[in-house]
Amino acid sequence: ARVLADEPPAARPVSSSSASDAVPFYGRHQAGITTPAQDRLHFVAFDVTTTERAELVDLLQEWTAAAARMTQGRDAGAFGAVGGAPEAPPDDTGEALGLPASGLTLTVGFGPSLFDERFGLAGRRPPALADLPAFAGDGLLPEISGGDICVQACAHDPQVAVHAIRNLARIGFGRVTVRYSQLGFGRTSSTSRTQATPRNLMGFKDGTNNLKLEDTAMLRDHLWAAPGDGPAWMDGGAYLVTRKIRMHIETWDRAPLAEQEAIFGRDKGEGAPLTGKAEFDEPDFAKTGLGGEPVIPRDAHVRLAHPTSHGGARLLRRGYNYVDGSDGLGRLDAGLFFMAYQRDPRRQFVPVQQALAATDPLNEYIKHVSSGLFACPPGVVDASDHWGRALFA
Ligand SMILES: C=CC1=C(C)c2cc3[nH]c(cc4nc(cc5[nH]c(cc1n2)c(C)c5CCC(=O)O)C(CCC(=O)O)=C4C)c(C)c3C=C
Numbered sequence: 001a002r003v004l005a006d007e008p009p010a011a012r013p014v015s016s017s018s019a020s021d022a023v024p025f026y027g028r029h030q031a032g033i034t035t036p037a038q039d040r041l042h043f044v045a046f047d048v049t050t051t052e053r054a055e056l057v058d059l060l061q062e063w064t065a066a067a068a069r070m071t072q073g074r075d076a077g078a079f080g081a082v083g084g085a086p087e088a089p090p091d092d093t094g095e096a097l098g099l100p101a102s103g104l105t106l107t108v109g110f111g112p113s114l115f116d117e118r119f120g121l122a123g124r125r126p127p128a129l130a131d132l133p134a135f136a137g138d139g140l141l142p143e144i145s146g147g148d149i150c151v152q153a154c155a156h157d158p159q160v161a162v163h164a165i166r167n168l169a170r171i172g173f174g175r176v177t178v179r180y181s182q183l184g185f186g187r188t189s190s191t192s193r194t195q196a197t198p199r200n201l202m203g204f205k206d207g208t209n210n211l212k213l214e215d216t217a218m219l220r221d222h223l224w225a226a227p228g229d230g231p232a233w234m235d236g237g238a239y240l241v242t243r244k245i246r247m248h249i250e251t252w253d254r255a256p257l258a259e260q261e262a263i264f265g266r267d268k269g270e271g272a273p274l275t276g277k278a279e280f281d282e283p284d285f286a287k288t289g290l291g292g293e294p295v296i297p298r299d300a301h302v303r304l305a306h307p308t309s310h311g312g313a314r315l316l317r318r319g320y321n322y323v324d325g326s327d328g329l330g331r332l333d334a335g336l337f338f339m340a341y342q343r344d345p346r347r348q349f350v351p352v353q354q355a356l357a358a359t360d361p362l363n364e365y366i367k368h369v370s371s372g373l374f375a376c377p378p379g380v381v382d383a384s385d386h387w388g389r390a391l392f393a
């Protein structure tokens with residue numbers, strides 16, 4: 001359980017439940033990318049309001065220290081929610097007191113807008129952080145798109161994820177403002193072969209053919225930025241694309257089962273390709289049925305998005321279901337907060353999304369309403385390191 005004061009981690013009770021375990025914060029890569037996807041998300045994008053580079057670096061140092069603590073189930077600051085001076089606001093907001101680490105990961109990313117003239121970073125922008133092109137059918141809202149810095153908080157307990165983002169926003173007061181944030185309540189991807197594949201709000205298993213942490217060679221080829229890819233400060237990092245995709249759920253719910261399955265190219269029960277029986281059967285895109293038509297339709301989502309359609313390009317998808325209440329017109333405001341990590345969006349997300357935007361029959365039932373692109377640096381290696389150290393060096 002979370003402790004009241006600055007107690008060393010070794011003194012804290014160890015839980016045998018993986019849902020309450022702490023995920024290591026320090027490492028070569030940031031946690032929260034290949035970490036088996038937790039159940040809950042609170043994603044935030046900040047605009048930087050200070051114009052002082054030194055203030056921004058100070059903030060990144062303070063954030064890193066707080067993130068290192070909170071991910072280990074500790075208060076955001078050394079005094080904690082109730083251990084400080086009564087005359088001062090507490091250095092932790094308190095709603096996670098008594099809660100375990102809950103698998104919390106905090107993953108930071110830097111958006112293209114950070115690399116303008118404000119902080120002297122224009123020459124340090126990675127070529128792979130090129131603005132995404134406009135895609136057919138986009139309905140992007142600027143106020144919930146972009147952002148200078150993002151933090152993805154994932155945990156098994158929503159209170160723990162929200163607590164983490166709230167405390168980072170509190171620490172950032174006067175230096176950053178929250179541009180937008182998004183809660184997600186059910187993972188829509190597996191990122192490990194130990195996890196069962198979850199379902200999205202259309203009722204389909206989502207994340208079957210995803211990059212997974214056990215695929216070491218593919219992670220090297222498709223996920224982590226490597227020396228020579230771009231600036232050295234990104235070596236060991238990855239690029240994140242976020243898309244908030246609203247679903248016209250009520251319309252979808254009136255579509256026949258056979259049409260739903262043809263749209264994805266998989267069956268709804270097992271998640272098997274329409275040419276197979278079990279979820280992990282390889283799809284046979286060449287197989288034809290009645291009238292010589294392919295069994296997996298030419299425009300099926302899984303055919304359009306499959307690596308064989310894009311020179312082998314793969315994504316590590318890590319999205320979440322969301323419901324933001326209803327829209328006042330009797331419809332659920334619901335969908336998928338899509339997140340995908342990759343080595344270079346120009347060769348991975350962009351061509352896949354171009355293909356989907358052009359002919360995916362799913363488009364009748366969805367609308368992309370927000371978009372984000374972020375360079376997520378490599379991991380913080382130890383307590384002397386901090387988020388963005390190599391970028392600002
Ligand atoms: C640009 C990338 C993608 C977007 C945007 C996207 C949106 C989206 N996807 C689903 C549901 C499913 N997607 C599935 C597979 C799949 N999707 C993408 C990419 C994007 N999806 C890829 C690369 C793949 C894997 C394709 C393959 O190699 O077979 C599936 C099938 C199960 C699976 O493998 O995950 C489903 C279901 C929704 C609902 C959606 C937007 C709302």
Ligand SMILES: [Fe+2]
Pocket residue numbers: 301305
């Ligand atoms: Fe998809």
